[in-house]
Amino acid sequence: MAVISNGTTLADAGAMSGLGSLTLIKTLTASSSGTLSFVHGSASVVLDSTYPVYLFKFLNVHAATDTANFTFNGSIDSGSNYNVHKTSSYFYASHEEGGSNGQVSYNTNNDLAQGTGFQIINEECANDGDASGSGEMYLFSPSSTTFLKHFIGRANNYHRANITNDNNFSGYFNTTSAIDAIQFKFSSGNIGSGIIKLYGIKDS
Numbered sequence: 001m002a003v004i005s006n007g008t009t010l011a012d013a014g015a016m017s018g019l020g021s022l023t024l025i026k027t028l029t030a031s032s033s034g035t036l037s038f039v040h041g042s043a044s045v046v047l048d049s050t051y052p053v054y055l056f057k058f059l060n061v062h063a064a065t066d067t068a069n070f071t072f073n074g075s076i077d078s079g080s081n082y083n084v085h086k087t088s089s090y091f092y093a094s095h096e097e098g099g100s101n102g103q104v105s106y107n108t109n110n111d112l113a114q115g116t117g118f119q120i121i122n123e124e125c126a127n128d129g130d131a132s133g134s135g136e137m138y139l140f141s142p143s144s145t146t147f148l149k150h151f152i153g154r155a156n157n158y159h160r161a162n163i164t165n166d167n168n169f170s171g172y173f174n175t176t177s178a179i180d181a182i183q184f185k186f187s188s189g190n191i192g193s194g195i196i197k198l199y200g201i202k203d204s
Contacts, residue, residue: 021201021202021203022055022199022200022201023051023199023200023201023202024197024198024199025044025045025046025054025198025199025200026038026043026044026045026046026197026198027195027196027197027198028195028196028197028198029193029194029195030061030062030190030191030192030193030194030195030196031192031193032064032190032191032192032193033190033191034185034190034191035183035184035185035191036183036184036185036191036196037079037181037182037183037184038056038181038182038183038196038198039075039078039079039180039181040078040180040181041078041180042078042079045198046200047142047143047179047180047181047182047198048142048143048178048180049141049143050200051200051201051202052140052141052201053138053139053140053141053200053201054138054139054140054142054198054199054200054201055136055137055138055139055198055199055200055201056136056137056138056139056153056182056184056196056197056198056199057135057136057196057197057199058070058121058133058134058135058136058137058155058184058194058195058196059134059194059195059196059197060132060133060134060193060194060195061122061132061133061134061184061191061193061194061195061196062127062131062132062191062192062193062194063125063126063127063131063133063186063189063191063192064127064186064189064190064191064192065127065186065188065189065190066125066126066127066160067124067125067126067160068124068125068127068186068187068188068189069110069120069121069122069123069124069125069186069187070120070121070122070123070125070133070155070157070184070185070186071118071119071120071121071184071185071186071187072118072119072121072137072182072183072184072185073086073116073117073118073119073182073183074086074142074149074173074179074181074182074183075179075180075181075182075183076175076177076178076179076180077180078180078181079180079181079183082118082181082183083116083117084116084173084174084175084179085114085115085116085173085174085175086112086114086115086116086119086171086172086173086174087112087113087114087115087171087172087174088111088112088119088169088170088171088172089106089111089169089170089171090106090107090110090111090120090167090168090169091104091105091106091107091168092104092105092107092123092165092166092167092168093165093166094159094163094164094165094166095163095164096161096162096163097162097163097164098162101163107123110123110169111171112171114174118185118187119169119171120167120169120187121133121135121137121153121155121167121169121184122135122155122156122157122165122167123157123159123165123167124159124160124161125157125158125159125160125186126157126158126159126160127189127192128158130158131157131158132157132158132194133155133156133157133158134155134156134157135153135154135155135156135167136153136154136155137151137152137153137155137169138151138152138153139151139179139182142178142179142180143178143179143180144176144178145176145177145178146176147176148172148173148174148175148176149172149173149175149179150170150171150172151170151171151172151173152169152170153168153169153170154166154167154168154169155167155169184196
């Protein structure tokens, strides 16, 4: 029996529709990994015009090296190089465990102005046994050959100084070439553990 709301079929014979626009494409799990890379056409990864919006989710990403930054970059040559020009902004809200130094601040050290380096997601991550960072990032129309490619994300990490950091970053890959790969890594050391999931948003 179908479940219908306002003329839209939500479920029919056990299959969901209307609500299921978020499609899991690939899950990568780190274990002392130098990088985690999503490359279109490799290992069942889709990163093309199939979806207008892609979503990456970071789950308990743990730094092997203390004070390392969790970062990402894009590629236009199927992962041979991760060095696309980017312009971005970065601000954060922070608060110490002791209840002091709560603040909201723009961080010029973490933005890029036509930079080809890796964009920071979470900064100065602690490598304590219980420390990690989680969050998400949207990538819009990566296969467009007309427009530059926008990204926007938000993540939280356990900062090295017993601080929670609510990190907000956004910007664009300044290229009309298709972005066909995204790589995540720490600025130093390995990704000790953690999961990154890639979703496609079909009906966006």
